[in-house]
Amino acid sequence: MTPATTTQAPATPATGTRPALSAAQQRRIVLAAVIGNLLEFFDFTVYSYFALTIGHLFFPAGDAVTSSLLAFAVFAVGFVMRPLGGIVLGRYADRAGRKPALTLTILLMALGSAAIGLAPTYAQIGLAAPLLIVAARLLQGFAQGGEFGAATATLLEMGGTANRGFRASWQLASQGAAALLGSGLAASLGLLLSAESMQSWGWRVPFLLGTLIAPVGIYLRRHIPEEPHAAKATAARNDPQRGLYVRNWFLTIFSIMGMTVATYVMMYYMPTYCIQYLGLPKNVSMLAGVAASTVSLVMCPIYGAWSDRMGRRKPLTMIGRVALVVLLYPAFWIMTHFPTLPVVLVTLVVLMLCYTMGSAPAYALMPENFPKHLRAGYMSSAYAIAVSLFGGTSQFVAGWLIHVSGNKMAPAWYMIGCVLISLFAVSKFAETGGREID
Template structure:
């Protein structure tokens, strides 16, 4: 296969390029955060059922269905990025994600339009999943290829750190609304505010991506056909490596607030503090691990250390939360070093 050599971007523009590349990921995880906080509210308004557990599972299923569209978005928008350029692809993905966020924030409830209400939520999640499927690859490739090879780990780590920043922003806004509004106001209209705020990020992201993200030089096309030996094996290993990181992120950062409210009977206002602490840990530690990976000759030991720490600590952390369902115990779980493997 041919290799691509990308000249480092100007030093003064590196920070702007990183921000432009990660803003779509930030928007998606901002939506994930507020959806997870208001999952019980969305369940009541859009997925009513006689059993609250069934209602919550339906709402979480709508959240999860967006992942079904991710592989499709990865192939379709990845091909679009190859043909039209990453700048065009990244501009399109952030527009689609903002559109999905607006659809959720403005959707009429089940009481107003019946089954069309949950169908609208599901379609919005599919649209967001499709967009994120093309977003993550193009944005990560931009971070990896823009700048010197020595700082690749640090630059790419901001794609994961942006998840912490998004969770911090989303949980902060959700906490503010929960403390300032009555339960009736929150159920009536307050839960919609964060989704509409997420939609407002879109114009900023489009501007940054159209005017700041640089296109790498086109690689020389190789004439050899077929796969390189070992390519499929590398793809499979990469997929499983990313799966471990992804499962950890969604379980430990986004599901815990709902788990605390429904099973540990912790007040909603306190559950948000746990997500805030996890977001701070992610935002602070991802760049540290990324910079450390640049200084190591091999990155595999760092990945293995994070995976082993997660496997060893995950069950004891959940056991402690169930035995001692207090805020300090759950917050301490948030600083579990699962980010070491990111």
């Protein structure tokens, strides 16, 4: 495919070289890079699926809807720290190297997950219980703010040009894997345990199991090959392309905005939506998240590989986002008028096919538009801001819009508006598929 003529950020010259990596080494690096993302979204999934239980145990209120809204609000609180983590840890990854930053982020995330899993309830320690949950979410948010940029930069840089899109797509595919693990575990616990056991201790199991990912992740990340010291030379402060990098940073924020709202609503809010507004049983509604996450896990690497051959921006990213905009309203109309499990599952699968097409290639496109010496910092901060403002609040906003409007279609309109903005933003990136970037 002929590259677009839009101005592209020039590659940063390297003064050191790295020996060629074998296919097996690249696979280990992909696993090491995405395992932190796996832990992050596993935690998101189980928190979202047990939001009603957490709301009842830690945020008692007069009615179930208010308790769940408070639980979702605390879920969003963790995103307050993301921009700070993105700036601090992203810059740390650019200066000290990818490996130390990735090791630190996964350790902090595991500590936050363990704190939630072990927290006493409101009935046991009163107001200190919700404060402990808030503190754990803030710690996780800080770590997660720096995770994305360092991991994505590692996926792009550790390997050849020919399959960058495929490697970067595993960052998004790992979200599907995490959601699949989390939703599958939540569904299994719901089937195996009684309601009393689930309320008493069963909901803690996924959070505590999530912490077991950390030792594996730390081991894998300690074996990531680091850049030769000379290759870390920082570009001059008076870089003539600085304005282009800032422009691309803003485009990244708005490009991520629409797709992160779609992610959090379709993969994490949908079980709660099915229970509260479609009247589906709790155990059955968990299958909606399983279906959405399975599509993400399977299709993201396929679309990423296609983008290595066809191009990132056009046709895949643009077509996927346009199709998502067109189908969102009819999809929610069908679900609300025919609220059965088969209808919900088929509708979600169709939406997720469009979502993954519009998102997977962009996970290579966006970081490829930054130079190596700034890539992790710019990507971490942009991703953290977008996810904090729009992703972390999407479940709360979706529930609030339904609550104040009385319209179960309200989440569709919110998603359509956000995806339209992201469609415009992604159209402004330079095409990078098949090009040397560093």
